[in-house]
Amino acid sequence: xxxxxxxxxxxxxxxxxxxxxxxxxxxxxxxxxxxxxxxxxxxxxxxxxxxxxxxxxxxxxxxxxxxxxxxxxxxxxxxxxxxxxxxxxxxxxxxxxxxxxxxxxxxxxxxxxxxxxxxxxxxxxxxxxxxxxxxxxxxxxxxxxxxxxxxxxxxxxxxxxxxxxxxxxxxxxxxxxxxxxxxxxxxxxxxxxxxxxxxxxxxxxxxxxxxxxxxxxxxxxxxxxxxxxxxxxxxxxxxxxxxxxxxxxxxxxxxxxxxxxxxxxxxxxxxxxxxxxxxxxxxxxxxxxxxxxxxxxxxxxxxxxxxxxxxxxxxxxxxxxxxxxxxxxxxxxxxxxxxxxxxxxxxxxxxxxxxxxxxxxxxxxxxxxxxxx
DNA sequence: AAGCACTCCAACCGCGAGGCA
DNA sequence: CTGCCTCGCGGTTGGAGTGCT
Numbered sequence: 001x002x003x004x005x006x007x008x009x010x011x012x013x014x015x016x017x018x019x020x021x022x023x024x025x026x027x028x029x030x031x032x033x034x035x036x037x038x039x040x041x042x043x044x045x046x047x048x049x050x051x052x053x054x055x056x057x058x059x060x061x062x063x064x065x066x067x068x069x070x071x072x073x074x075x076x077x078x079x080x081x082x083x084x085x086x087x088x089x090x091x092x093x094x095x096x097x098x099x100x101x102x103x104x105x106x107x108x109x110x111x112x113x114x115x116x117x118x119x120x121x122x123x124x125x126x127x128x129x130x131x132x133x134x135x136x137x138x139x140x141x142x143x144x145x146x147x148x149x150x151x152x153x154x155x156x157x158x159x160x161x162x163x164x165x166x167x168x169x170x171x172x173x174x175x176x177x178x179x180x181x182x183x184x185x186x187x188x189x190x191x192x193x194x195x196x197x198x199x200x201x202x203x204x205x206x207x208x209x210x211x212x213x214x215x216x217x218x219x220x221x222x223x224x225x226x227x228x229x230x231x232x233x234x235x236x237x238x239x240x241x242x243x244x245x246x247x248x249x250x251x252x253x254x255x256x257x258x259x260x261x262x263x264x265x266x267x268x269x270x271x272x273x274x275x276x277x278x279x280x281x282x283x284x285x286x287x288x289x290x291x292x293x294x295x296x297x298x299x300x301x302x303x304x305x306x307x308x309x310x311x312x313x314x315x316x317x318x319x320x321x322x323x324x325x326x327x328x329x330x331x332x333x334x335x336x337x338x339x340x341x342x343x344x345x346x347x348x349x350x351x352x353x354x355x356x357x358x359x360x361x362x363x364x365x366x367x368x369x370x371x372x373x
Numbered sequence: 374a375a376g377c378a379c380t381c382c383a384a385c386c387g388c389g390a391g392g393c394a
Numbered sequence: 395c396t397g398c399c400t401c402g403c404g405g406t407t408g409g410a411g412t413g414c415t
Contacts, residue, residue, distance in 0.1 A: 016383075016409090038400065054401080055384065090403060105404075106382050 013047045017056055021046055025053055026061055059102045066098025070107055078104060079112060083126040 028044035034057065035043075037050035046053060059065075070078075074096055081092045089101035089108075096104065108123075116123040 014385075036400080050400085051386095052384075058402090059383070087404065101403075102383080109405095110381055 011047075012041075012049050012052075014052070017060075021048070022056070022061055025057060029057060029061075055102075059100045062100075064098055065100065070099075070111075074099070075107075075112060078108065079116070079126075082108065082112075082123075086124075 024044050024046055028040065032043070034040055034054070037054045040046075040050055040053050041048045044053070048056075077096060078092060081095060085091050087105075089105045093099055093101040093104050113123045116126075120128055122128070
């Protein structure tokens with residue numbers, strides 16, 4: 001019923017193509033075009049089904065196919081496009097000249113997916129993975145990110161490395177946010193805890209923007225005393241098992257990027273980024289959001305991000321299009337319309353959200369490593 | 374050198390969309 | 395409107411290649 005007959009039923013050849021078969025296919029298509037793929041094998045003298053011929057031509061023999069290793073730029077573009085389009089390989093392929101959907105799909109499954117996973121990024125959602133397996137690897141990721149921080153001070157920022165640092169920063173944010181949730185949902189909170197948690201939560205917006213910035217402080221000893229299990233690894237793990245990476249965090253991320261992205265001409269954003277960079281935090285939280293929205297906070301754009309944005313602009317993904325209705329699709333409502341780039345504002349702040357808490361000396365990643373370990 | 378495990382990618386499979394009678 | 399047919403897409407597989415013990 002409506003299905004092309006299986007090759008098996010017709011005694012047609014399957015499996016790898018011989019050079020002679022390739023040549024017959026090339027010769028025929030070059031002189032006649034492919035026409036009906038179903039009819040082609042007979043006309044070309046091939047003992048193959050039309051489907052097999054079509055695949056061989058489109059994935060291998062087509063003259064405009066570019067072979068060889070994927071460049072760094074191509075990889076970045078694939079990642080960017082995948083974050084927008086999901087597993088729409090054919091759509092992604094239209095933006096990489098000479099690459100086939102099959103090739104891109106293979107490269108994604110064999111290389112890029114692993115790369116993202118190693119960086120603690122969920123290859124489906126392009127967000128940091130909320131699971132504890134990632135947290136178990138966080139110290140290594142943090143160590144790697146510290147090395148990468150140096151490279152991120154260069155004008156031409158490597159997007160993959162940026163993503164890696166983003167993962168680190170977001171993992172911290174996630175940890176921070178979940179700690180607050182643990183605090184605020186404590187079954188027997190002390191008055192001090194309640195006050196502290198309330199204060200923290202009321203200022204979480206700022207904390208999310210600047211969780212480990214120059215004014216980083218940690219809760220004082222009273223907070224720790226009243227929550228003896230708070231920084232206990234096992235208890236933290238148990239608690240976090242029950243707390244999915246909260247959507248509200250995502251919303252806050254997007255909220256802030258929407259503010260920041262509109263301010264690429266505003267020195268505040270650049271100053272903020274610089275302050276983060278100078279404090280070895282590189283504003284990667286922002287850059288994650290920027291990369292998700294295709295633009296960098298410092299006003300620079302990477303080729304891949306520009307291309308991705310252009311791709312979206314050129315071929316908008318409609319939520320009503322059946323082509324784009326899979327579960328894998330990224331939520332377009334979270335994306336920033338590049339056309340809106342001048343409509344937002346950002347503020348530079350010196351507000352200290354930790355307020356009542358004592359300053360701590362531990363402002364480095366070691367502090368976080370210790371918490372996690 | 375042999376055996377095993379793992380990686381990579383060309384090719385296949387099954388499904389759905391769309392055209393057409 | 396219905397059913398047949400073709401095409402394209404995304405997921406999966408199998409085997410060649412490679413590295414390790």
